Amino acid sequence: MTLIDKLAYSSKLAHVKAGSKLLAALVVMSICLAFGSPAVSATTIVLMSAATLFMGGCRLKRYAKLMLVPMAFVATGVLTIIVCRLGPGDSSLFSFRLPGADYGVTASSLYMGARVMLKALGAVTCLYFFSLNTPMNSFLSLLRRRFPGVLAELMELMYRFIFIIWDEAGRIRTAQASRLGYGGFSDSLRSLGELAAVVFIRAFRRADRIGLALESRGFEGNFEYLCETESSSPGLTALTALSAAALAAVGTLERALK
Amino acid sequence: MNIIEVRNLCYSYEDGEPALDNINLDIAKGKTTAVLGGNGAGKSTLFLNLNGVLKPKSGSVYFEGREIKYSKKELLELRRKIGIVFQDPDDQLFSASVIKDVSFGLMKLGLELDEIRARIDAVVGQTGIESVMDKPTHALSFGQKKRVAIAGVLVMRPEVIILDEPTAGLDPQGVSEILGLLCDIREKTGVTVLISTHDIDLVPLYCDEAVVLDKGKVVFSGLPGRLFSRPELLREHNLRLPRINHLMNILHDRDGLAVDTTAATISQARRSIVNLVKSGGR
Structure with missing residues (x-):
C-alpha cells in the first residue's frame, strides 16, 4: 500500500x-x-x-x-x-x-x-x-472539484489518518512482540485482539484531540484550502x-x- | 501592557475533578512567557480556555482588555488572533497535503488569492519548509511536521502564539532550530509567545516571564530569575533548577566560591566565573 x-x-x-x-x-x-x-x-x-x-x-x-x-x-x-x-x-x-x-x-x-x-x-x-x-493528494483535489464536498473531505481525512493509525498499530505490534506476544498461535490471536482494541481506543482519543485542534484553528464545519498547483x-x-x-x-x- | 488577563478562572471536566482552580494571570504583550508544571498540572486546559475552545465554569478571560464573549463570530476572530501549536503535530495536521494544511484558515479571511499565496510563500520561507511542500504529510519527519504546524499558525498572523511542549520529541538540533525560529518570529513580528515546557533549561535562555501551575493552581508568576531563587518552590511542584543555576548554587554553598547564584545560562555563569578568577578568587 x-x-x-x-x-x-x-x-x-x-x-x-x-x-x-x-x-x-x-x-x-x-x-x-x-x-x-x-x-x-x-x-x-x-x-x-x-x-x-x-x-x-x-x-x-x-x-x-x-x-x-x-x-x-x-x-x-x-x-x-x-x-x-x-x-x-x-x-x-x-x-x-x-x-x-x-x-x-x-x-x-x-x-x-x-x-x-x-x-x-x-x-x-x-x-x-x-x-x-x-499522488493521492492530487486525485483528491480532482474528486473535490467533481464530487459533493463531504465525500471528498471524508476521503481526505481517511487518507491522512490511515497512515497515523497504521504507524500506531505497528508500534503496538513491536511492543507486543518484544514481550513475546506473538509466540504461538493462541498468543498471536490474543495479542492481535488486544492490538485491535488498543488501536480503536487510541483512534478515538486522537479524534478528540484533532477536534480540539481543528476548533482552535477556526474550523466551522467545512474545509477550505488551497490545492497544489498542477x-x-x-x-x-x-x-x-x-x-x-x-x-x-x-x-x-x-x-x-x- | 497585558494582552491576556485571566480572572478567577475555574474549569472542570465532565468527571467533576477541577482542572483549573481560581486562576489569575496576566500575560504581557510582546513577551515570551513560560508555563511550567508537571504532567496533568492543567497547562493544556488553560491554553484551550484562553482561545475559547473550552468555556470556563466561572471567571473570565480578557483579550486586549475586552472580556471574551462566546459568540460564534467573536470566537473565530479570537482564534485567528491566538494560534495554538499542539504538542503532537499529527493531531494538528489534518490534511495529507502540506499546502492544504498551511492554507486552511487563511481561505476564510476573505483575502485575494494573490495575497494568500504571498502570505504562504513568506511563511514557508520563514519556517524553512520549501523542500517538503510537495510531499504528503505522512512522509515528513517529526521535526518537519512541527514546522508545518507552526507555519499553519503563522499564516494567520496571530497576535499570540501558544506552543504546547514545542521541544518534546525533537533531537537537540531540532530543539535549537525550533527555538531559533521562534526567536526570529518574535523579533520580526513582536508577537506574544506562550510556551509550555518541561525543559527548565530553556527558560532562562528564551523566556521573559514564568508561570508555574500545579494541580490547576497558579503557584508562581513573575520573572524567571525570581523563580530560580526559590529552589524549594520548584522542588515542591516537581520541577528543578536549570542545571547551570544548580551548579552555581553548589559552587557557592558547598565550595564557598563567591559566584553569582542567579546565573542560569552558560554566558552568565561564564562571566561570573571569569570575574571571580580575575579578581583572585574572592
Missing part, C-alpha cells in the same frame, strides 16, 4: 493534472476492452507500460514486481479457461483423464485463455498508469489521442486480416 503511494509522489508525472492522466487511462482502457483482440491488448500493454516506465520514471524492477500481483489472479482465472472438458473426438494439445471425463488443453481454449489474459493485463496497465503516476500537459493529451488512434488502427487491421 505504502509502496504505490511513495511511487506516485516520486513520479515524474506527479504534477501533471490528475484529470488528464485519468482520461488517458480510461480512453486507452475502453479501446482495449472494446476490441478485446490480442493484438490491441498487447499494444495497450506495451504503450501503457512504456508510459509508466519512461514518462513516469518508474523503475522496471519495481514495475515488474507490481505487475506480478494482478498476474497471479489473472493466471489462476485463465487456467480454468485453458483447461477444459474434452468431448469425444476433440483434438487436444495435452490431455489427462480424471474419473468421469477427459480434460485437456485445445488450440481454441489456449487462444481464448491468452486473449482473456492479455485483455485483463491491458486494463491493469492502464489503471497502473493512473495509480502509479497520480500543470496541464499538452504532450500527454496528444499522446493519448495518438495512442487511441494507433490502437484503433491495430484493431481494425487485425479484423481486416481475419
Whole structure:
C-alpha cells in the first residue's frame, strides 16, 4: 500500500493534472476492452507500460514486481479457461483423464485463455498508469472539484489518518512482540485482539484531540484550502489521442486480416 | 501592557475533578512567557480556555482588555488572533497535503488569492519548509511536521502564539532550530509567545516571564530569575533548577566560591566565573 503511494509522489508525472492522466487511462482502457483482440491488448500493454516506465520514471524492477500481483489472479482465472472438458473426438494439445471425463488443453481454449489474459493485463496497465503516476493528494483535489464536498473531505481525512493509525498499530505490534506476544498461535490471536482494541481506543482519543485542534484553528464545519498547483500537459493529451488512434488502427487491421 | 488577563478562572471536566482552580494571570504583550508544571498540572486546559475552545465554569478571560464573549463570530476572530501549536503535530495536521494544511484558515479571511499565496510563500520561507511542500504529510519527519504546524499558525498572523511542549520529541538540533525560529518570529513580528515546557533549561535562555501551575493552581508568576531563587518552590511542584543555576548554587554553598547564584545560562555563569578568577578568587 505504502509502496504505490511513495511511487506516485516520486513520479515524474506527479504534477501533471490528475484529470488528464485519468482520461488517458480510461480512453486507452475502453479501446482495449472494446476490441478485446490480442493484438490491441498487447499494444495497450506495451504503450501503457512504456508510459509508466519512461514518462513516469518508474523503475522496471519495481514495475515488474507490481505487475506480478494482478498476474497471479489473472493466471489462476485463465487456467480454468485453458483447461477444459474434452468431448469425444476433440483434438487436444495435452490431455489427462480424471474419473468421469477427459480434460485437456485445445488450440481454441489456449487462444481464448491468452486473449482473456492479455485483455485483463491491458486494463491493469492502464489503471497502473493512473495509480502509479497520480499522488493521492492530487486525485483528491480532482474528486473535490467533481464530487459533493463531504465525500471528498471524508476521503481526505481517511487518507491522512490511515497512515497515523497504521504507524500506531505497528508500534503496538513491536511492543507486543518484544514481550513475546506473538509466540504461538493462541498468543498471536490474543495479542492481535488486544492490538485491535488498543488501536480503536487510541483512534478515538486522537479524534478528540484533532477536534480540539481543528476548533482552535477556526474550523466551522467545512474545509477550505488551497490545492497544489498542477500543470496541464499538452504532450500527454496528444499522446493519448495518438495512442487511441494507433490502437484503433491495430484493431481494425487485425479484423481486416481475419 | 497585558494582552491576556485571566480572572478567577475555574474549569472542570465532565468527571467533576477541577482542572483549573481560581486562576489569575496576566500575560504581557510582546513577551515570551513560560508555563511550567508537571504532567496533568492543567497547562493544556488553560491554553484551550484562553482561545475559547473550552468555556470556563466561572471567571473570565480578557483579550486586549475586552472580556471574551462566546459568540460564534467573536470566537473565530479570537482564534485567528491566538494560534495554538499542539504538542503532537499529527493531531494538528489534518490534511495529507502540506499546502492544504498551511492554507486552511487563511481561505476564510476573505483575502485575494494573490495575497494568500504571498502570505504562504513568506511563511514557508520563514519556517524553512520549501523542500517538503510537495510531499504528503505522512512522509515528513517529526521535526518537519512541527514546522508545518507552526507555519499553519503563522499564516494567520496571530497576535499570540501558544506552543504546547514545542521541544518534546525533537533531537537537540531540532530543539535549537525550533527555538531559533521562534526567536526570529518574535523579533520580526513582536508577537506574544506562550510556551509550555518541561525543559527548565530553556527558560532562562528564551523566556521573559514564568508561570508555574500545579494541580490547576497558579503557584508562581513573575520573572524567571525570581523563580530560580526559590529552589524549594520548584522542588515542591516537581520541577528543578536549570542545571547551570544548580551548579552555581553548589559552587557557592558547598565550595564557598563567591559566584553569582542567579546565573542560569552558560554566558552568565561564564562571566561570573571569569570575574571571580580575575579578581583572585574572592
